[in-house]
Amino acid sequence: MGLDYCTIRSKVLRARKLVIRGTAAAGSGHPGGSFSMAEILGCLFYKHLRYDPRNPQWEDRDRLVLSKGHAAPGLFSNMAVAGYFAESEIDTLRAFGSRLQGHPDLKCPGVEFCGGSLGTGLSYSVGVALAARLDSRPCRVYAVIGDGESDEGQIWEAAMAASKYGVDNLTVFLDRNFIQQDSYTERVMPLDSRLGDAEEISAMWLNRDRWRTGDKWRAFGWNVIEIDGHRIEQVDDAIKRARAHGSAPTIIISRTIKGKSVEHMEDNPQWHGKAPARDMVPIIDAELESQSIIAPSIIAGDMTNLAAEVVRCAEGRADYIHLDVMDGRFVPNRTFLHEKVRELRPLTLIPFDTHLMIEEPHRHVRQYVDAGSDIVTVHAEVTDVDTFGEISDMLRENGVGVGLAINPDTELPEWSLGFLPRIDQIIVMSVVPGRSGQKYIESTHQKMARLMPALADNGFAGYVEADGGVNLENVASVFADGARAFVGGGAIVSTPDVRASIRGFRQAVATARRRMLLDLADSLGGSDLVERWINLHVVGARPAEVRTIAQEAGYVAR
């Protein structure tokens, strides 16, 4: 089974946009903490949690207790996406007479806990879990607690009680975003180690030795798993490990970024409890829709030791591992087949982005699913409406993302248009497949200009992956064309420091994105909106960097 990565990711995006829509409509609310737990809730709602939106009181349902109740918009938006109520109801957030109260409330069917007064949701979850055990129900209880609320003594009372009673049907996520209302948690009341006055919160990310929270929970008798809470594959894996662990409750310490995905909110304590201005919503939506993926292609490395290349890419914090499968028929070269994919799979949790450059993919695709692919892309040149339909259905049923690739001299075929709403990824080849070390084909820019409107017109909600000759110099222009995933071969895997190269890609893409958002602000509201957009950025070097880009674009004076 695949990870359901693309499905989870796209629903998390929908939920994030609803958080912005709801809080902007309400004029208040808590986007920051809703975004730090977005991937956690996504993995629960769209993969692991068992529930029935038409029967919210189903007795054997799993329970989700949002202890950090101020992140209600994050809960409600996912409930809307999951089908508990229409997405438009988010417009009533915090309004008089609405079911969507300022904090989660049983008035809204499907909500399990009236959160708000912090520090109590874990005790409540212990009670719910004990009741399930008394009744021999198979349900699991998931609780999401905050780091700020871990100041409350009752969190630790509950930790002791859960441990004493061996409540192993309870899984807790600690949304460790390092920010509470007043400031950084490590200033207000350190859970890990105290933050010096001159230090930025990023210091906490740089040095693992400062992390003590896991030790605390281990000392309380808990099974502790520590992850990056924005990595869907890590959240997914942690949930599975928690479920497999008997005899003790599990806490998944999820290191997250408050306001994640909206740059001016990220790591910014101001956005703990503040709503975006309504005229900023289109810009924020555009920002949310332009998250990017870096997918290093391991065949650009040492073909005799691909395992080592996978490890380098994983340590370099790649988003995907891009696997170019070549059969020597569809393309002149041979690389590796499904046995190799299977062999590499245990090396990392990072999604495998398998690009099948093979003849008759419908006859072989199953093997690549079984080998552990999370996204499988087949070529339009060797599929048709029947075989692609078959492939697409099979991938979906197995939780694998559906991809369609086109060669430089191929346009999107007519038969594929009907599939577009259900396709997760379109690979646009910008070199002739089959050989590495080629240059980016410049005419791809014009091709993208034709392609993007056609995709939008046909209901495509996935992203375009640019594959071939993408490097630090051209990645910004490839982003500007509309690509959101970037395969890096020579420019990443062939370099000595994969991590630095990936970081370089991310910075280049971030700069291009900032420019795109400034362009949008200018088109929507002229220099006034541009100035206000710039001024939202307050943390670290961001204000200066964003302003410089705006100056270079001529939107504000130097």
Add this chain to the structure above:
Amino acid sequence: MLPDEPVLTDMRTAYAEALIREGRGNPDVVVMGADTTDSLKTSKFGREFPDRFFNVGIAEGNLVTISAGLAASGKTVFASTYAIFLPGRAVDQIRNNVAYPSPGGRGGLNVKLVASHGGLSVGPDGGSHQQLEDISIMRTIPNFRVMIPADTVAVSALTRMMAAEYGPFYMRMARSKTPLVYDDDDHNNGAAADKRFEAGRANVLRDGSDCTIAACGITVSMALEAADLLRREKQMSCRVLDMFSVKPIDGRALEKAARQTGRILTAEEHNIIGGMGSAVAESVSESYPVPIKRIGALDAFGESARDAEVPLLLQKHGITPFNMAQQAGALERLPER
């Protein structure tokens, strides 16, 4: 034992025995404790039903919220410790985790908070342990019903009533042994006892026409003595109301008492601000205003008194049959209109 010597009985024992009866009849009854389970005697329930008994240690917030979680999943939860540590400590959890959530529109979760050691009669432990604010705190929280039994008959009947009736309750018991004021014929849950202890009812323990004493908990037996004194010393006919249900309060019984007796004295081992006396005054002032006098702690804390000295401590706050009789007699009586 001399014929006049009252029969003293222990509320905590009666409570624990009632819980065990409920536990036998209903597998969803769960009992929670916080390191006072021997004192509250609920550990007996734990011995009979080890799976349905949880002792969370000295952690009252946790006690209340775990109870709420159990109740949210269909359990009928009795959570007990001393009064000073329940409303006195865990009011946030009581309000937000038990009273506020309203599943399917039903008010509150099915948690019964039963406290022992209410009021001044806690005695030797001193002012830090004498909870004089709990009635005030609990009756202001929506969805909560507040019960204050006068003796073990009432404890048994109210425990049974709370187990049968959905919703949050607070029941306050006294630490010390108390004389029986009700016949214990139906101690073991006879239908007659049940009817007398419906929430929202006051029991007329003695009829009278010259004045009314409204009492709850340990002051009920004192009120009966005061009524004897008034009859003997002043030839006054005093009505005695057991206000075991402080919320909901029996407004009809109070209006009737106001109309027919023209004056009302209240007595409780609680701060007169916000307690049962306040509840009576609120009700009567809207239905049939008559002069009211409240006896209780005069916005003051308690202090240590050894067991034999508890009457002295109560006396310091005017909580004696003699003072009740005197104050009731001295109250101006409003003639029936």
